[in-house]
Amino acid sequence: MKNPNKSRILLVENIHPIAKEFLENDGYQVDLLTHSPSEEELIELLPKYCALGIRSKTEITPKILEHSQHLFTIGCFCIGTNQVDLLRARHKGVAVFNAPHSNTRSVAELVIAEMISLSRQLGDRNTKAHQGEWVKSAEGSKEVRGKVLGIVGYGHIGSQVSVLAESMGLKVVFYDTKKMLPLGNARSVASLDELLKISDFVTLHVPEIPETMNMIGQRELSIMKKGSYLINASRGTVVVIEDLAAAIESKHIAGCAVDVFPVEPSSNKEKFVSPLQGLPNVILTPHIGGSTEEAQKAIGIEVAESFHRFLKIGSSSGAVNFPNVDLPVKKGTSRILNVHRNEPGVLGEINTIISNAGANIEGQYLSTDDEIGYLVMDVHSTHAEQLANEIEKLKRSIRTRVVF
Numbered sequence: 001m002k003n004p005n006k007s008r009i010l011l012v013e014n015i016h017p018i019a020k021e022f023l024e025n026d027g028y029q030v031d032l033l034t035h036s037p038s039e040e041e042l043i044e045l046l047p048k049y050c051a052l053g054i055r056s057k058t059e060i061t062p063k064i065l066e067h068s069q070h071l072f073t074i075g076c077f078c079i080g081t082n083q084v085d086l087l088r089a090r091h092k093g094v095a096v097f098n099a100p101h102s103n104t105r106s107v108a109e110l111v112i113a114e115m116i117s118l119s120r121q122l123g124d125r126n127t128k129a130h131q132g133e134w135v136k137s138a139e140g141s142k143e144v145r146g147k148v149l150g151i152v153g154y155g156h157i158g159s160q161v162s163v164l165a166e167s168m169g170l171k172v173v174f175y176d177t178k179k180m181l182p183l184g185n186a187r188s189v190a191s192l193d194e195l196l197k198i199s200d201f202v203t204l205h206v207p208e209i210p211e212t213m214n215m216i217g218q219r220e221l222s223i224m225k226k227g228s229y230l231i232n233a234s235r236g237t238v239v240v241i242e243d244l245a246a247a248i249e250s251k252h253i254a255g256c257a258v259d260v261f262p263v264e265p266s267s268n269k270e271k272f273v274s275p276l277q278g279l280p281n282v283i284l285t286p287h288i289g290g291s292t293e294e295a296q297k298a299i300g301i302e303v304a305e306s307f308h309r310f311l312k313i314g315s316s317s318g319a320v321n322f323p324n325v326d327l328p329v330k331k332g333t334s335r336i337l338n339v340h341r342n343e344p345g346v347l348g349e350i351n352t353i354i355s356n357a358g359a360n361i362e363g364q365y366l367s368t369d370d371e372i373g374y375l376v377m378d379v380h381s382t383h384a385e386q387l388a389n390e391i392e393k394l395k396r397s398i399r400t401r402v403v404f
Contacts, residue, residue, distance in 0.1 A: 003203060004138065005035060006050045006072075008040040009307065012037055013055035015077045019300035021115030026308050036266045043067045051307055053077055053322045056287065057266055060084040065092050072401070073310050075303040078290065079103065079156075082208040085320040090372055091143040092341035093399030095319040097306035102298035103290030109231055110289050111203050112168070118201075118229045119144050121255070123283050140254070145169035152192065152215075153234065158205035162186045173198065177211075196223045201231065208235035216240065227254045233289040236260040240293040242401035245275040248282060255281030259289045314403050323367035327376045333362045334384035338375040338391055339398040344367045346396050347375070353390045372398065 012033040020030045028051075036046065036057035046052060046068040053075040054060070060074060065088050074084055076098040089096050094228040117123055118143050128135050149165045151158045151174040162172045162183050169190060172186040175195045178188070182188060189195045191279055192215075196202060202224060206212045216230070217240040230253060232239050247253040258276060264287060265272050276282050289301070309315035309326075317326040322339075329335070340346045345365055354361055359381035366375045379386060384402045392400040 004068070006070075006311075008049045009051040009053065010045060010049045011053040011077075011210065011330040012058055013077075015053050015055065015267050016296040016300035017198075018079065018140075018305040019053060021255075022301060022304040023307060026304075026312070029153050031339070034267075037224075039064055046071055051075065051311065053303060053307075054083065056083060058079055058083060059262065059286035060089070062088045065089055065094065068092075068094075069369045072399075073307060075307055077296075077299050077303050077371060078255045080208065081320050082160045082235070090321040091398070093372075095310055095316050097303055097310070097319055099302040101298040102302050103292070103295035104156045104160050106292040107157045107205075107236045107289040108164055110259070110285075111161050111231055111233055111257075112164050114231050114233075114283055115165075115203070115229070116144055116151070117202050117283060118231075118257055118281060119147075121281050124281055126397035146294060147171070147200035148173060148198055150174070150189075150195040151186075151205065152176075152195065152202065153205035153207075154182075154186075154188070155205060156204075157181050157233075161205070173391075192220070193223055194330065196220055197225065199228060199243070200225065201229045203231040204234045204238055206234050206238060208237055212238050214238070214240050216244070218243040218246070221253060224253065226252055229254055230256040233259040236264065238263040242275050245279060248276070248279045255283075257283035257285070259285045260287055270351055312403060316374055323374045325365050325367045325374050325376050327363055327365040327378070330378045333380055335403045336375075336377045336384060336388050336391065336400065337403060338373075338377070338380060338388075338400045340373050340375070341396040341398065342371055342393070343396055346373060349394055350377075353394075357381065357383065357387055357390075359383070359387060 008029045010031050013036050014034045015155050021101055023030050038283040039061055042064050047070055051073045056078050062085050071094055079100055081096055081098050084096050086096055121141055125135055147170055149170045149172050154174040154176040166184045173189050173195055175189050175192050180358055215238050221243055244256060275283060279387045306318055313329055314335055315326045316322045317324050359379045361379055366373055388400045388402050391397060
């Protein structure tokens with residue numbers, strides 16, 4: 001199906017300019033927005049574009065997807081994809097990509113810095129020095145060497161934190177719902193409760209899913225060692241902030257560093273409010289775990305490359321809500337892409353259309369999941385658009401397009 005705006009891409013939330021540069025060099029017209037658009041604004045804007053790039057603030061709702069019939073793909077220029085209704089996007093034939101690796105080091109370094117800062121009360125002592133108070137004392141100030149770091153979630157970031165922490169002399173334990181290969185001398189523990197009981201520092205690196213909602217609340221905080229520290233650079237809904245504030249006030253928890261919050265400002269101009277403000281040895285940062293120049297540049301390139309491969313040749317490799325297909329390009333052919341409901345007989349119907357048109361299939365790759373099938377097909381035909389239109393009319397087709 002033709003898209004009159006198939007060469008226009010919208011990037012929002014101040015995505016690194018390297019992405020715009022990359023995509024413009026690829027032949028696209030790229031428009032930038034520095035803020036996170038509302039649902040109404042996106043519904044008005046998106047019919048002009050074939051692809052959308054967002055970061056963590058912009059919510060892609062079912063209503064937005066229903067009003068964005070010409071949208072082929074969404075790129076999350078970050079690790080998380082929970083801000084996108086992935087199931088509805090899949091049903092609409094919209095592939096969603098992210099950048100799961102590019103900011104790993106940046107987040108890991110922030111966690112290490114916060115761990116040391118909490119252990120030495122650097123935030124409070126820095127503030128007091130700026131206010132003219134001279135607090136030279138060893139009371140409550142400790143080395144991190146020899147302490148136990150508990151990592152909840154041992155994926156890309158958690159395992160990187162593990163390596164850095166161990167090199168500084170910490171003992172590392174971790175808990176993950178999946179069986180993960182320990183790096184160095186790190187060891188896994190059987191339960192979250194076990195990790196909380198033995199750790200001097202607890203750092204969270206889990207996705208936002210129903211199982212992690214309010215994962216750390218009053219009960220879990222009470223299990224943690226008295227005088228221990230909590231770091232959350234994962235998702236704001238993982239920790240019950242009011243319970244954490246109470247644990248800090250009671251001095252059961254000696255300090256915390258929080259980079260993500262249940263409710264965050266939509267822009268730098270909006271006021272930030274949290275129950276943790278003003279409490280001792282509390283480090284609050286505005287969701288900057290991956291906000292280094294190096295990480296944002298790498299993310300910009302990673303997702304822009306995913307856009308290029310998907311829009312230009314139909315490669316869905318790396319898509320988080322699509323079957324992954326990557327078929328080499330055959331010279332002298334036209335490439336047709338089709339997303340359809342995964343039901344018996346669809347491929348036969350498509351091949352019948354191709355056969356009846358007298359076209360020759362040079363290459364074909366179909367991958368399916370429980371709900372949809374994604375077909376990439378190279379044909380020798382001068383009527384690829386006509387063939388795509390016929391395939392699009394099939395009852396179980398979701399989306400069909402010609403890429404070249």
